[in-house]
Amino acid sequence: MNDTSDADQLFDHLGLGEYETTALKGLLTHGRSTAPNLAEATDIPNARIYAVLDELADRGFIKVIPGRPKEFQPKAPDEILDRAVENRHQEFESFRAELDDLRDVFLDTFEPRYQRASEDPSPTEExxxxxxxxxxxxxxxxxxxxxxxxxxxxxxxxxxxxxxxxxxxxxxxxxxxxxxxxxxxxxxxxxxxxxxxxxxxxxxxxxxxxxxxxxxxxxxxxxxxxxxxxxxxxxxxxxxxxxxxxxxxxxxxxxxxxxxxxxxxxxxxxxxxxxxxxxxxxxxxxx
The missing domain is CATH 3.30.870.10 (Endonuclease Chain A)
Structure with a gap:
């Protein structure tokens, strides 16, 4: 496997959709661009390109340059990887908080059921x-x-x-x-x-x-x-x-x-x- 293929595999771990991956690769390859120009260069539909770029900006992978028209610039590759790690960490912490909020209700509901099911089987079950x-x-x-x-x-x-x-x-x-x-x-x-x-x-x-x-x-x-x-x-x-x-x-x-x-x-x-x-x-x- 060549280095390009190895590098491409990393995009699978960024949690991006197909268009987001294509757009980020396009910006990393061609540099700062307007949305219409990037759409033309990557074959991403014009109706989707702004939503795709907004998603990349929300994840912290690109910067939005104000102007008429506004432009989009990729972060440096090492910054993208660091931000991907931070994003995943934040997702985990959010997941942990949701579980903590539901822990008591879950345990109160299912712990008694588990204990009853773990007891010796009844004669009917045998x-x-x-x-x-x-x-x-x-x-x-x-x-x-x-x-x-x-x-x-x-x-x-x-x-x-x-x-x-x-x-x-x-x-x-x-x-x-x-x-x-x-x-x-x-x-x-x-x-x-x-x-x-x-x-x-x-x-x-x-x-x-x-x-x-x-x-x-x-x-x-x-x-x-x-x-x-x-x-x-x-x-x-x-x-x-x-x-x-x-x-x-x-x-x-x-x-x-x-x-x-x-x-x-x-x-x-x-x-x-x-x-x-x-x-x-x-x-x-x-x-």
Whole structure:
């Protein structure tokens, strides 16, 4: 890199805009000038040149020579650098003063919040963490499929996210994971969701015949996926979305838990619906 390039880089530290930098370079190169002459020499628009020069004067980088017309003269290069340092120092002192003025209010507001957040987590925080519904929840679901060791149990309206989890489902089937999917009965679905359900069930039946499929006769209070529950309450993971009809899907969150007792409770509920409150696909017209 040559000396000119090194010197040009210093302008990046003066806090100037493009026109201010061009104007200051022009004055340092050509010397004292009127605004119109400098505009012509540097291609700075005439409508901007006076504002540009006023900014340089306010920063102490140039001098204004009164007259008709008035002229503008650059300070010596060493003076420009000294003034840039002083400007930055003044900005810092102003920043420090603003912080000092707001310090007490800031500490009074956020110190108690910080202390509460730094305390030991509550039992609820240990039981769940939440993710947004959509790609975050689908990512968690794929992870559960990929890491399942023995069983997967799914409760869903229509498995509308099927394409998102298809590779993970395929891998689970290939690992001989026991998979049961409990769909909501079509009579509880909109026409749109019913069409999605028919297509997904058709693909599951054709591509994954080992997957168990039944349909809940009653509305489902929650949807989600759970893997490897233990009746000893020591293993299991689940992602759960509670049914909230009046809340748009994109505004909802799903809960993820590895609490063995909670996952076991979900499994017991799943088994009750599966065994006593559901029907196979053969009993549903159109499937």
């Amino acid at each position: 039981l769940f963490h939440v993710v947004d519904v959509g790609e975050p929840s689908e990512s968690e679901t794929r992870s559960i499929y990929r890491n399942a060791d023995h069983t997967l149990h799914v409760m869903t309206k229509s498995l509308e996210y099927f394409e998102s989890i298809r590779p993970a489902l395929t891998a689970a089937v290939e690992r001989d994971i026991d998979i049961d999917i409990l769909f909501l009965h079509p009579e509880h679905l909109s026409e749109h969701n019913g069409a999605i359900q028919r297509e997904v069930v058709g693909e599951l039946t054709t591509e994954f015949p080992s997957v168990g499929i039944r349909f809940s006769k009653e509305p489902l209070p929650w949807r989600g996926t759970l893997a490897d529950p233990s009746m000893d309450y020591d293993t299991g993971i689940a992602i759960v979305l509670v049914e909230e009809k009046d809340v748009p899907l994109h505004m909802r969150q799903a809960a993820v838990t590895e609490n063995g007792s909670f996952v076991a409770g979900l499994k017991r509920y799943f088994d009750l619906i599966w065994e006593h409150e559901s029907v196979p696909a053969g009993e549903i017209a159109g499937l």
